[in-house]
Structures are given as C-alpha cells and as structure tokens.
Amino acid sequence: MAEEHKIIFTGTMGAGKTTAISAVAGKSMLRTEAVNTDSSVAKATTTVGFDYGEIQLPNGDVLRLYGTPGQRRFAFLWRIIARGALGIVILVDNSRPDPLADLSLYLDSFDDLVKTGVVVIGVGRSETHPEPSLDAYYQFLESRQLMLPVFQVDVREPEHVLMMLDVLLSMLELTGDEGVTHG
Amino acid sequence: MGEAVKQLQRNHLTEQFTPLLLELQREHPGVIAAQVCTSDGFVVAQAQSDEEAGRRLAAMVSSMHALGEAMVTDLQLGTYSHLSVEASLGKCMLFALPGTGGQLLLAAIADGGMLWGQFLTACRSLSEALGKIASSGRS
Numbered sequence: 368m369a370e371e372h373k374i375i376f377t378g379t380m381g382a383g384k385t386t387a388i389s390a391v392a393g394k395s396m397l398r399t400e401a402v403n404t405d406s407s408v409a410k411a412t413t414t415v416g417f418d419y420g421e422i423q424l425p426n427g428d429v430l431r432l433y434g435t436p437g438q439r440r441f442a443f444l445w446r447i448i449a450r451g452a453l454g455i456v457i458l459v460d461n462s463r464p465d466p467l468a469d470l471s472l473y474l475d476s477f478d479d480l481v482k483t484g485v486v487v488i489g490v491g492r493s494e495t496h497p498e499p500s501l502d503a504y505y506q507f508l509e510s511r512q513l514m515l516p517v518f519q520v521d522v523r524e525p526e527h528v529l530m531m532l533d534v535l536l537s538m539l540e541l542t543g544d545e546g547v548t549h550g
Numbered sequence: 551m552g553e554a555v556k557q558l559q560r561n562h563l564t565e566q567f568t569p570l571l572l573e574l575q576r577e578h579p580g581v582i583a584a585q586v587c588t589s590d591g592f593v594v595a596q597a598q599s600d601e602e603a604g605r606r607l608a609a610m611v612s613s614m615h616a617l618g619e620a621m622v623t624d625l626q627l628g629t630y631s632h633l634s635v636e637a638s639l640g641k642c643m644l645f646a647l648p649g650t651g652g653q654l655l656l657a658a659i660a661d662g663g664m665l666w667g668q669f670l671t672a673c674r675s676l677s678e679a680l681g682k683i684a685s686s687g688r689s
Binding site: 401403436438440443 | 556588589590591592605606608609610612613614615616617619620624652653
C-alpha cells in the first residue's frame with residue numbers, strides 16, 4: 368500500500384527552499400509568494416504562506432514537500448506546518464553573516480522534529496563562501512550533541528535535492544517510521 | 551536613493567491611511583483594530599496602539615492572504631477579493647486593496663457584537679477608498 372511522507376524544507380529567507388521544491392516537484396508546485404519589500408535582502412519575492420510540491424517514488428509512495436517562510440515573524444506558521452512531518456531539510460545560506468547562528472535558530476524552532484533525528488542539512492553558496500567549512504558545521508552539531516548529515520548543495524540542481532531526500536528517507540527507514548498509509 | 555524614495559512613499563501612505571483607519575473605528579465602535587500591511591507582512595498603517603500585536607497581525611494577514619489567493623488560483627475562481635474569519639468572540643476581515651496588485655492588504659478585527667454584513671460593507675468601502683489613494687500615489 369502506498370505511503371505518504373510529509374517532509375519540511377526550512378531555512379533563512381533566500382536559502383533556496385522554494386527553488387529546492389520547484390527543482391524536484393516541477394510545475395505542479397503550489398507557491399504563496401509576495402513581493403519582497405525588505406530591502407535588507409536582495410530578492411524579488413518571498414514565501415509568506417508555504418510552498419507545496421509532491422514527488423511520486425517508484426514504489427508508489429508519495430513525498431509531500433512543504434517549504435516554510437524563512438523570516439522569524441512567520442514562526443507561528445512553522446509550528447503549524449511542522450505538524451505531522453516525518454523529516455526536515457534545513458537549508459543554510461553560507462553567504463550570510465552567521466550561518467551557524469541561522470542553523471541554530473531552525474534547530475531550536477523545530478526542536479521536536481530534530482529530536483527524532485530525521486534531519487538533513489544543506490549548505491548553499493559554499494562555492495563562493497567556503498566558510499564555515501563542513502568540518503565547522505560538524506563541530507557545531509557535535510557541540511549540541513547532534514549527529515546529522517551536512518551536504519554542500521546547489522538546490523537548483525534536482526539531483527542535489529533528491530540526494531538529500533534520499534538520505535532523509537534512509538534515516539526514516541532506520542527509525543522505523545512508515546508514514547501515513549493510504550489504500 | 552531608490553530605497554529612500556520607497557520609504558518616503560510608504561511614509562506618505564501611512565499618513566494618508568491612518569486617519570481613514572481611525573475613522574472606521576470611530577464610526578464602528580465594534581472594530582477593535584484595523585491596519586494596512588504589505589503582502590509580505592510589514593505594517594504600513596494601523597489604528598491600534600500595541601505595535602508588537604500589529605506586527606504579529608501583519609505576518610498572519612500576509613500568510614492568510616497568500617493562502618487564500620493560492621486557493622482561488624488553484625481552484626480557478628477568478629480574482630481574490632477578501633477573506634473572513636468568524637470566531638465565538640469576534641471576527642476578522644482581510645481585503646486586498648483594489649488597484650495595488652495585491653501588494654497592500656487591509657485587515658480589520660471586530661468584536662462579536664458587530665453584525666457581519668455591516669462589518670463586510672464597512673471594510674469593502676474602506677478598502678476601495680484606500681486602494682484609490684494607493685493607486686493615485688503610483689501614477
């Protein structure tokens with residue numbers, strides 16, 4: 368019987384959440400974007416509701432991908448979107464002033480999900496901003512007693528996004544969570 | 551330079567919108583709060599003293615508006631107009647200001663005593679007036 372797995376993409380504004388879901392879910396994706404009036408971020412639009420896309424796996428299972436808004440003022444939505452999720456992809460923008468602090472915010476905000484251990488971290492723009500290095504990320508996570516996979520990714524590339532989802536699904540299998548079953 | 555102009559335009563809108571929002575409250579004592587915010591959740595003008603509550607409301611209004619608009623688009627129901635939320639102790643009305651391309655939103659909250667139809671009519675009229683001001687500022 369087919370199963371559905373709810374997966375969340377989160378991270379700062381501009382980290383690539385909408386792009387990542389779009390890269391794998393294609394045109395059927397639902398977006399809730401508004402014109403960005405925040406001059407501190409050079410971005411034309413920003414997600415203010417949530418993004419939604421689906422991927423059908425070869426075995427018939429469906430991954431339901433939800434992208435959160437990035438800004439802290441939308442934290443009320445983070446909690447709503449997180450309900451029923453089985454795993455989370457945290458995207459970090461390495462070109463921002465303090466990427467580790469950004470990561471910390473999302474680890475704290477999605478604490479319940481992080482405790483399940485089904486978390487993958489994707490670091491973007493590391494080709495132009497190599498620091499913090501992957502080692503620095505692992506040290507940071509270790510300081511928080513977390514052992515989570517960290518990848519350097521370009522979320523415009525579908526294979527990078529699929530690779531993170533693949534790892535996430537493997538982690539789900541290890542935890543024995545079987546998602547929501549539909550006839 | 552561009553940002554300074556934008557800020558001046560927003561300040562101008564704040565000055566023009568605020569009296570109309572206050573007038574809504576004067577004419578309808580059941581209206582607890584009213585604000586205009588951007589579609590990405592920033593307060594432009596408001597008729598309430600609690601600034602933090604105003605910022606929280608703006609974030610929620612932008613999300614609700616975006617979800618309503620996405621639903622209307624997905625279901626091919628035409629152009630999004632407004633969204634209403636009714637609860638046991640009050641009601642909220644969210645309007646996209648006409649002529650702003652959905653970039654400016656009106657949100658108003660009323661207590662349980664205010665009649666829904668009266669509230670809807672008052673908010674619709676106000677949104678049209680605010681939309682005209684916003685549109686004239688763009689031309």
